[in-house]
Amino acid sequence: MPVNDPADAPMTRHRWPALLAIALIVGGVALAFGWIAGWLTPGRLTPQRFTNAIESGNGQIYRGYRRAHAKGVCVAGYFEGNGQGVALSSARLFAPVRTPFAGRLSIAGGSPYGLDGKARVRSMALELNSDDGQQWRMAMNSFPFFGVSTVSAFYEQTRANTPDPATGKPDPAKQAAFLRAHPEFARFASWAKSAPWSTSWANTTFNGVNAFRFINARGDVRNVRWSMQPQAAFAAMTAEQRAAADGNFLSEDLQARLARAPLRWDMVVTLAQPGDPTADPAQPWPEDRQHVTVGTVVIESSTPQANGACRDINYDPLVLPTGVQGSDDPILAARSAVYSVSFNRREHDIASGKADTAVGKTAAPEARP
Template identity: 60%
Template sequence: MPLFKFTRHGGQARGGQPHSPLPWIALIALILGAVALGFAWLAGWIGRDRLTAQDFTDAIEATGANHPGFRRAHSKGVCVSGWFEPSAQATQLSRAHVFAQSRVPVLGRLSIGGGNPHGADNSARVRSIALQLSSDDGQQWRMAMNSFPFLAVATPEAFYEQTRAQIPDPATGKPDPAKLAAIQEKYPSVRAFQQWAKTAPWTDSWASTEFNSVNSFWFTNAQGQRRAVRWRWQPQAAVHELDAASREQAGVDFLSQDLQQRLAQGPVRWNLLVTLAGPQDAINDSSVPWPAEREQIAAGVLNIDQMQPQEQGSCNDLNFDPLILPEGIAGSDDPILAARSAVYSQSFNRRERERATGAAARDNAQEQP
């Protein structure tokens, strides 16, 4: 049925007067104007009393993480590939087809925290894994996971404030200590995160690092049972902790060098452990960790058997948006999750434009000694 129905009576309206098109034109213009206004609001061109993906990405760049052609965060990494093998118990959790087929192709990326693509592995406190699982029904499950088990803050507004506080003072080249202290005072969860950073082990390899979904998601199985979950990749490799002296000796590229050596001996593996939320657990607040005694289900094994430099690897042109999910998996209402998705898209679009205009090549040439 058409949106508008025009009735003509010999070029005249029912009252005998000529049928003027002006009211219809005005109505159509009004609708088109409303649509344009909506797009402008979503793009952040108007309504500047709210935060946008542009604001977040600009703030991240202002901290010093501005290397054209590279990701704004976790800039240094390598591409990896392999496969995922679900367990027999996985279909109890979700009807997603990645849990139903015997072997699922995986494309991914291992990285370190920070915005410097030439950063030092031995000084990066945070490590990350990003994965794309592609099932044979054409659906994808993308995830971006970190070595920390919870976030320092709970909302996009708080995250933005925290990022802004980390922007270097032009006079000193370092963040203002007073601004950092004010963030800690305002958000007690920041102190909890800092305590994790001080006490969590520095492992000797990506292969021995545990990675966490951090945000919560919903799994729905074939029977319609819906459960809130978080998941993590538990390493099968033995965990060896590095002390300060060992880290210094390890070198700035030791993670990629170690992974290459391990892959020469065979695949590197992680177990997928899915944690089920308890009745009182925070589902939409990723700054609150769930108790360790929550029920966990072993849902499969990740096998990585190939790696490539990210500049030539297939992962380089992939946006690991954590809200690209297959049927049977859905995002929670955690506001940080939606913000991550939007900022990932903004960062991806910027670096693609930079590559297209040659800005990335110019920046790389300047980086050369």
């Protein structure tokens, strides 16, 4: 066999540019992953560092559980579009069809043993699977706007709330320094202090908070936010009710309500006007913006998250169908990245047998991973 065949020389010469291009692409991908992970810039804020801060803020790591909103229940049902959203987005679920979902109702905090009566923030997450094979994941909260405007401020807020090992409570000096550095947080603090607490998940409004883009079949783009507004009448808890509330009263109330009938929330989309901020979730849009009710979320059943469909779902808010895009809000991208890290850590806990429940610790059914 000849060592070099002259007939192969032209092919070899033509192949080199392609091989070089492939090498550059692979190298670029590797650099991108290195940058994202923080390997190339050790001082940069990464999803891993942010998740570490959340774990520290929890006081301890609860293996096998979500690092945030650890306590919750799985729910199932469907979204029923009413056709009003078709003019705004080409997403299939806005048509007059029923789209099934696997969802989760939860409370804020990193402890799966948290007390419902002390949880200021409540949440709803949905994974909707439309009949065209596309998926939409939503993660919504009971607060109407975010506490801070930037990712770095969000990280600093998390660090400021980390318990001091000596006292088991956050350091007041660090919290005061955070408030001085981020005066926009005063609006959120005022909401947390003055807004009434609902008596149930069923009569709580859940807000998307971050801005998104809807694109219709013609290619028209609108900046939007949305909320799930309950059809159940709102009722406020008194201070006495909160003090006396059972630690699991939200899940107990949910089961009692579902035994009587399904629960419903209307999806109300708010349309931005030119100049409304889309990159700052701490800035609410004016109340006079147009609102369009595009369909209804219907919860039919609930199961403990230990064996429910929601346990192994990462409710990444950037898993979106055609007709919906993320906005320029940097906190939206940060949430997506941190959710991924948290998901990978708890799934590793479960797969490796390190989850708390796998080593003999017992939690109420609705509080398991």
